[in-house]
Amino acid sequence: MIVRITSKFGEVSSIHKTPHTGIDIVLSEGTPLRSVYDGVIEKVYDGSTNIGKGIKIRFEDGTEGIYGHLSEVKVKVGEMVRDGQIVGLSGNTGRSTGEHLHFALQRHGEFVDPSSIVDKTVNYSWINHFFQNGKVGQIDFFSIPEWIKGKFTEATIGNTVDFISDMALALPIITVVSLSVYALLNMVSSRVAKLGALGTVVYSLIIIH
Ligand SMILES: [Zn+2]
Incomplete structure (x- = not known):
């Protein structure tokens, strides 16, 4: 789902007389909203204030995410939530002029621009989750293209290097083991020997992969 932003962070308009503390995205009522990282529910707003x-x-890194107008x-309160877990449904409660989500992010008590992660409130990507795993504590608020580029480089280089070094280490061992299996079984039958050697190669490749 591509999120449509109707009010940016810091925007001043007829609706937001003071700089907007978060981002507003258009969502039809009842859209499932997700936690953007692992974290703990710190507060639940009951609907009696502007935020509805x-x-x-x-979150794990100490930043706090605020979801409004649900x-x-x-x-x-106190419940642990996982990255991507559904925490509520979007709506139009509180001081709101239409169905939308207000999403804000605080770091050390100050509002910061959440535009690089706002789409995670409605989109769950296991690929993102995989690449970010263990890195929640060091997340910086890059712009989206930089963030994607960074993740891409990291993933491509990291995986390729790992794969090649694994293979370089494993191939001689697989070869020696397969030849030994072949030699041993060849004493019984050459057909069984070929199957045995092939089986060893396949098995080894499955293990290191
Ligand atoms: Zn807002």
């Missing part, structure tokens, strides 16, 4: 029904999540909250 909402949630504040403290139709339904699916979590409780």
Whole structure:
């Protein structure tokens, strides 16, 4: 889902008289909203304030995400949530002029621009999750193209180098073991020997992969 932003971070308009503390994205009521990282539910807004029904999540790296104008909250204060877990449904509660999500991010109590991660509130990508795993604590708020480029380089170089070095180490061993298996079984039958050697290669490749 491509998210459509109707009000950017820091924007001043007729609706936002003071600089906007978050980002507004258009979402039809009832759209499932996800935690953008692993974290703990710090606060649940009951709907009595401007933000309407909402949630504040403290993420692993200490930043806090605020979700506002929900139709339904699916979590409780103190609950642990995982990256991508559904925490509520979008709506139009509180001081809101249409169905949308207000998403804000605080670091050390100050609002920061959440545009690089706002789409994660509605899109869950296991690939992103995989590449970010263990790195939540060091996330910087890059712009989206830089972020994608960074992830791409990291993933391509990292995986290729690992794969080649694994293969370089493993291939001589696989060859020796397969030849030994072949030689041993050849004493019984040459057909069994070929199957045995082939089986050893396949098995080894499956293991190192
Ligand atoms: Zn807003």
